[in-house]
Amino acid sequence: MSQYKIIFTGPVGAGKTTAIESISDIPPIKTDAVATDMTKARKAATTVAMDYGIMNLAGGEKIHLYGTPGQERFDFMWDILTIGGIGLILLLDNNRADPFQDMKFFLESFSKFIADTSVAIGVTQMDLSNKPTIADYHSQLQGLGFKPAVFAVDARVKNDVSLLVQALLYSLDPGLKDHE
Amino acid sequence: MKDKQTKPLQAVLHGMDGRTYKTMVMYFQGPCKGEAVVVEEVDGEVDIVDLDFPSGKSALDKIRSQKMRRPVIVLSREEVSFKDVLYVEKPIHLATILSVLAQARTLIQQQGWSKSFDILPVKTTENPVSVAEKKALGDGVEIKKTAKHKTAMQMDEGSFSAFIGMITEIDFNDKDQLDKAFYSPKNYFQGYVTAAVKVSKEKNRMLQLNSNWKPLLIFPHSHEVWLDADDKQLRAFASLEMNKATGAKLTITAIDPATSAVREKMDKFYDIDAFVWKLAIWTSKGRYPQALDIHRPVFIKHWPNFTRSLITPHALQITALLMRGPRSMLNIVETLNIKPQYVFVFISAAYALGLVGQAERKSDELFEPPPIKTIAKKESKGLLSRILGKLRSSK
Numbered sequence: 051m052s053q054y055k056i057i058f059t060g061p062v063g064a065g066k067t068t069a070i071e072s073i074s075d076i077p078p079i080k081t082d083a084v085a086t087d088m089t090k091a092r093k094a095a096t097t098v099a100m101d102y103g104i105m106n107l108a109g110g111e112k113i114h115l116y117g118t119p120g121q122e123r124f125d126f127m128w129d130i131l132t133i134g135g136i137g138l139i140l141l142l143d144n145n146r147a148d149p150f151q152d153m154k155f156f157l158e159s160f161s162k163f164i165a166d167t168s169v170a171i172g173v174t175q176m177d178l179s180n181k182p183t184i185a186d187y188h189s190q191l192q193g194l195g196f197k198p199a200v201f202a203v204d205a206r207v208k209n210d211v212s213l214l215v216q217a218l219l220y221s222l223d224p225g226l227k228d229h230e
Numbered sequence: 231m232k233d234k235q236t237k238p239l240q241a242v243l244h245g246m247d248g249r250t251y252k253t254m255v256m257y258f259q260g261p262c263k264g265e266a267v268v269v270e271e272v273d274g275e276v277d278i279v280d281l282d283f284p285s286g287k288s289a290l291d292k293i294r295s296q297k298m299r300r301p302v303i304v305l306s307r308e309e310v311s312f313k314d315v316l317y318v319e320k321p322i323h324l325a326t327i328l329s330v331l332a333q334a335r336t337l338i339q340q341q342g343w344s345k346s347f348d349i350l351p352v353k354t355t356e357n358p359v360s361v362a363e364k365k366a367l368g369d370g371v372e373i374k375k376t377a378k379h380k381t382a383m384q385m386d387e388g389s390f391s392a393f394i395g396m397i398t399e400i401d402f403n404d405k406d407q408l409d410k411a412f413y414s415p416k417n418y419f420q421g422y423v424t425a426a427v428k429v430s431k432e433k434n435r436m437l438q439l440n441s442n443w444k445p446l447l448i449f450p451h452s453h454e455v456w457l458d459a460d461d462k463q464l465r466a467f468a469s470l471e472m473n474k475a476t477g478a479k480l481t482i483t484a485i486d487p488a489t490s491a492v493r494e495k496m497d498k499f500y501d502i503d504a505f506v507w508k509l510a511i512w513t514s515k516g517r518y519p520q521a522l523d524i525h526r527p528v529f530i531k532h533w534p535n536f537t538r539s540l541i542t543p544h545a546l547q548i549t550a551l552l553m554r555g556p557r558s559m560l561n562i563v564e565t566l567n568i569k570p571q572y573v574f575v576f577i578s579a580a581y582a583l584g585l586v587g588q589a590e591r592k593s594d595e596l597f598e599p600p601p602i603k604t605i606a607k608k609e610s611k612g613l614l615s616r617i618l619g620k621l622r623s624s625k
Binding site for chain 2: 054073105106107108109111113136179180181183184188191192197198199200201202203208209210212213214215216217219220221222223224225226227
């Protein structure tokens, strides 16, 4: 049986674990550990392996939700994680020093996966820092040759995460109906 | 306490980001009791520079290089050594800033704008802005704007008509009537709002749109509007056609801080785009903007920020389709097999934000748009639909 999965990625503290928690039907399996490196400045605990959640569909199918570890030293895991993936959700923390640099880094790192599937971008922490704006992200993306959905997202809010995943699915196929 | 006869000091802010700018506006209105008011460059009596922002230093250098200039107040965590500015140490204490504003006022009255004057340190701990107050006025301001940060409402076909209210004069099932299912935004409140927002952005000035209804305040720096009305009231006003007599009563003026109730009603702030989007939906009621031809292709620049917008039925689907390339509105109706009013209302909202336009390239009209090509693997198409169904059903 095929393993269907949606990948959540982004820098440390962008809300990947929380986003998975928002739409998972099971309490997500977290692999957080006390941060001891530079990450410590941003959050006390960080994901060192991956997060995992499940969406149960009618008929018994399961969609696996994987969150990549945010730290770059774990990037060797990213290629393995994406095998069989439906698409990519990239979460960016608007409160970080250079969110555009983060965006570029992750889009490049997952470029092959994105080319084969699609990506939707959620910008978190916009209530704390409203600059750059969503329009600024679109301007940057235009220069990079991407035209994905970019939404302001509160990872704790199920509806926000749900809309982001819906945009990813429609990007894959605008003809989708939700009752098939 | 400000003397009621005294006009607020007209302050111009420099070097600050949007949030700090907004906080200062609130701070002058609130704790400072209108002692100063933030105005545009041309109207200013005093310049206030925050040196702790990267652009603060260059702003100060520019001001200091001018021959004729206004009094300058510098805000910084670190003491400044310039002799020709008034210095306020951060975090700002209420008594300190009030005292410095009074000194600036005195300098203006003495017509000492271009004179150098010694630094006038004002050290007092009286009435300090407490940490809690600072949070409420500073870091917390953005979060308090509950209307602005509310997540989107995603409507299905069933709830849409009841929520929006459709135009009953048009039979959308009659293809011949679709050509006439347009409206002109400029004949409604929507048109006046978009025009006022445009002026506010171009002039980079806070403006107030006055009508025979409630004033709409526009804040271009933070990309927000403020309106003391609920959705029901706005929806009703949006649908009223402005005849010439009503239109003449609509004016654009500077914001009057004395009459503004902004600081008491933080839940009335809206992101400009989300507000205009919603207004266009309630004005359109299923019609399309007159400036667009339903038979010719339209393009979309990028995805709207759907998580902070009112989502009309099939809006994500229409966007995803248009992101693949321009199509006419009628082609979208046919391709997605959805009702025309859902396409028209979405196009109206996106057009109001400048996201949608008529494709001008002749090549876009040369060929029929291709059928939808899925990126997803064949066997997973049904699966994607089931994921979608799951997400839509478990809001």
